[in-house]
Structure formats: structure tokens, C-alpha cells
Amino acid sequence: xxxxxxxxxxxxxxxxxxxxxxxxxxxxxxxxxxxxxxxxxxxxxxxxxxxxxxxxxxxxxxxxxxxxxxxxxxxxxxxxxx
Numbered sequence: 001x002x003x004x005x006x007x008x009x010x011x012x013x014x015x016x017x018x019x020x021x022x023x024x025x026x027x028x029x030x031x032x033x034x035x036x037x038x039x040x041x042x043x044x045x046x047x048x049x050x051x052x053x054x055x056x057x058x059x060x061x062x063x064x065x066x067x068x069x070x071x072x073x074x075x076x077x078x079x080x081x082x
Contacts, residue, residue, distance in 0.1 A: 002030045010035065010056035016063075018072040025063055027056045035059045045077030 010027035026038040034052025037059040053059040066074065
């Protein structure tokens with residue numbers, strides 16, 4: 001059984017800024033699985049993409065394609081209620 005300490009993190013994960021907005025791109029996997037893509041915004045909203053990716057580059061490329069087509073705003077969820 002695996003737990004969080006067994007996660008393998010991609011060197012491609014990073015903070016990504018466009019149009020003055022920043023999100024964190026997390027790309028990780030367990031030893032016997034494909035790569036997972038997760039985006040976390042400044043409000044701590046998390047979006048985990050469905051399915052697994054064969055490579056970490058494939059996951060990162062999808063992220064870049066979505067930013068190009070939808071804009072970084074599409075990656076940012078609502079601000080927390082006050």
C-alpha cells in the first residue's frame with residue numbers, strides 16, 4: 001500500500017504566471033501508475049485532471065494548451081467566502 005511519501009514528483013511542476021495571475025502546477029505519480037496533473041490557485045482551489053498521463057511532459061503540455069486556449073483565469077476558482 002502506498003501513501004503520500006511514496007509520490008514521485010516531476011521536475012516540470014512549478015509556479016506558472018500569465019496575465020498577472022499565478023497557479024501552481026503539480027505533476028506526480030505513484031511508483032506503479034501514470035502521471036497526475038493538479039492545478040492549485042491562489043485561493044487553494046485544487047483541480048485534478050481526470051485520467052493519468054503516460055509522461056510528465058504530456059501532462060504539462062496539456063496544461064500549457066489549456067492556458068493558451070482558455071486563459072489562466074479558467075484555472076482559478078472562486079475566492080473564499082468572507
